Amino acid sequence: MFEVAELGHKIKKRDYDAREPELRTDLLLVQEALKEAKFPVLILVSGVDGAGKGDVINQLNAWFDPRWLRAYAFGPMSDEERERPEYWRFWRALPPKGQIGLYVGSWYSRPIADRVNKVINDAELERDLTRINAFEETLVDDGALIIKFWLHLSESAQRQRMKELEENPATRWRVTALDKKHLKQYKKFRAVAEHTLRNTSTGDAPWIIVEATDKRYRNLTVGQHILERISARLQNQAEGRPPQPHLKPIAAPEVGEQVSVLGNLDMNSALSKDKYKKQLPKYQGKLGELARQARERGVSSIVVLEGWDAAGKGGLIRRIIPALDARSYQIIPIAAPTDEERAHHYLWRFWRHIPRGGNVTIYDRSWYGRVLVERVEGYARQEEWMRAYAEINQFEEMLTEHGIVLLKFWLHITQDEQLRRFQEREKTPFKHYKITEEDYRNREKWDAYEIAVNDMVERTSTEYAPWHLIEANDKNYARVKALRIFSERLGQVLATEK
């Protein structure tokens, strides 16, 4: 695989000088056009030590206008990063639409290094690569252009390059003990890299292997390729063609009679006032004690609240928080996205609020908006909300694998009960502001929402993150049930983790 990059490609200074100014102008022009084009570009610069990854980044910083370009690197994890799933740091480092992110080191670095150093075995590497492919697919599906370079040096060229760096006083500092260790591991590294590249070179995000022995050839090849990829994409967009040639066709889900998950709920479930007055403090106390243990042991929780308008999400939140330490939770209500959020993948705004170790985040509505309101109202195209099920499952798998306790509640009420509550709210002064005409309009789409909810539950109720359907016509019953489930689940996880 790497043989093509050991042929001794070179470019003469004279030829380089002749081609470089034009390339630079063209890169600036596509960068200008990109600003309006509303998709982000990710450029990964990976490869062997000494191949000049840093030089390439510096060259790109010099060619492009650095104002719309940002270089990201990933050193040792900070404790804020360690307390979240591994991909949190990558989600934090995504360029907004219209801009370019340069990655020196990326989601590939840890898996490759871990396999070379035998920290993980082949099966674990495979799993990491599957995750990488899913991550890149998620971004590409959302419109991102991912360009991945692998700068290659043969073993002898790498040795030679290191010698040169060491002999020059201006560059000697660049050669570290780690580099020398890596040189000894060349063969192993090459094998792992080849395997990795082969398994992550997808149609949507292929690897480009660049021979890096000659600096001029390397930089010009990288620059030229970036120019071509961005230009082609802009061209496609201008002609109204789909951004990605490889978009998989997705069949529409079968809908209709299987509207059953919600239909099976016993909507007469209720709890007497007396029982409520006993059970509420009981479960709040239990949850309080467990939440304290979780805090001490660094176990985080995420509570997702979804449900019909007026189903009682706010009231439930008010019953949960007395059990929590005021310093340890945040409530994240999902309102209109900010422009920074709009400039990223829809999951980005939720990654932002993943709690630190031991804390609790309560999402008042959530990423499920993609497959509920955005689907029903047509804000998301069908292929967008269809692929969201898989994206969400992958997202939640990362959360739970990291040890986060994830609870998803759907608060269910009947149409009649909703109407009754709307009317009641209109009569109560401090609830009045909660009712708008839109709420009545949404009622007309009840059936469409019900189909969407059923699909959501069917497709995203996983073993690691099941949906809990709460019969919420009776508020007392709903609150106690949700508190009970929360404390039981937290108790289970804490018992397993001991």
Add this chain to the structure above:
Amino acid sequence: MFEVAELGHKIKKRDYDAREPELRTDLLLVQEALKEAKFPVLILVSGVDGAGKGDVINQLNAWFDPRWLRAYAFGPMSDEERERPEYWRFWRALPPKGQIGLYVGSWYSRPIADRVNKVINDAELERDLTRINAFEETLVDDGALIIKFWLHLSESAQRQRMKELEENPATRWRVTALDKKHLKQYKKFRAVAEHTLRNTSTGDAPWIIVEATDKRYRNLTVGQHILERISARLQNQAEGRPPQPHLKPIAAPEVGEQVSVLGNLDMNSALSKDKYKKQLPKYQGKLGELARQARERGVSSIVVLEGWDAAGKGGLIRRIIPALDARSYQIIPIAAPTDEERAHHYLWRFWRHIPRGGNVTIYDRSWYGRVLVERVEGYARQEEWMRAYAEINQFEEMLTEHGIVLLKFWLHITQDEQLRRFQEREKTPFKHYKITEEDYRNREKWDAYEIAVNDMVERTSTEYAPWHLIEANDKNYARVKALRIFSERLGQVLATEK
């Protein structure tokens, strides 16, 4: 001082039940109005252990609509926080305009605890309080409404409260060993708190001491006071009165003949091509070696580049970055703010990018825009840019005290040289896009800008963060001079820190 809060204030359940619904409605209404009012509200809930800080936060979460309210707490510092000045975490936790931030624990917590535990002495506490006052003044001047509650319990009430919490199984977990230790330190704590409150109760952000023995009295008092303060502020704003009654009048700076700092530069300074070819790599090598040491030792640098249009900021950046490790620096160009940035104090967007330990941030234009373009173009009102000098000095003092190497360069060219460069750019294909009509318009305001630059240098060239004026008519000279200053300064700091 606390005697007023030991009088045994109580509210009967009947009276509470009669007043609470109305208060709740009113709070929701002012919160609605606040959304449009474009100023943030900060509510600090401080006080002795067991006084119910958490309960108050929960109550406020219940009264208000939690979607426009966010609770912030500050536990032990993460390493990402430790690597920045102490106030970085507070700047990260400011509510946007139109929203409310609730603080349980705040910038007061560490100084008070440190003084009680004798980690700091009286003089150091004084210094912390001065910093707190400056911080709050900065926010208030920008329009923030700061409401600070101190929940007070007498020693016997505190002991009683703790006993009650321990006896109830639902709340027992709340009493920690630390709380018991604090109870023993009651007198010392009270003395330090009194001193702190006395010295930070300013006209703009006064402390409200609330007797916390009776839960109903405490919560109602807090709620009522918040309602009054926000309402009064909204009222003031509606009537076009200045937001703060205590705004200090600031005299306009004397301008005119003292335009001298820039006038004294020798604009014929130049460096021959031969010397440049030798000195550039020499200083790049030196800087590279020092930057590596700084990285290893966790010493960060911030480079601020200001200067006339076409003064060569971009070219200088391209000469600095080859000396840096591509994984360790970011270039932050200051373009139009995002809406999240616009919803905060103007310094907020710069705090965002303070580098982690060992890294370098290069600001291509900076917070000095406040006293340059915003002043000259009238985007900032006079009192805004006038007070910015002090705000900036305080900001930079925090950076340098934390051990960050801060370098501020003004690249100076003459008017003739600028014109020559504009015309040259228009002829060069890949520079062409850099020249707009606006650039020519800005030239007409040269004199106004020159006054602003002189004022800026006079008022913000401090011992800890001096301005370096770079004669930049000759690019070679300018680049080598800036690189030399950067490496010399970095060398000094590294030598001192050893």
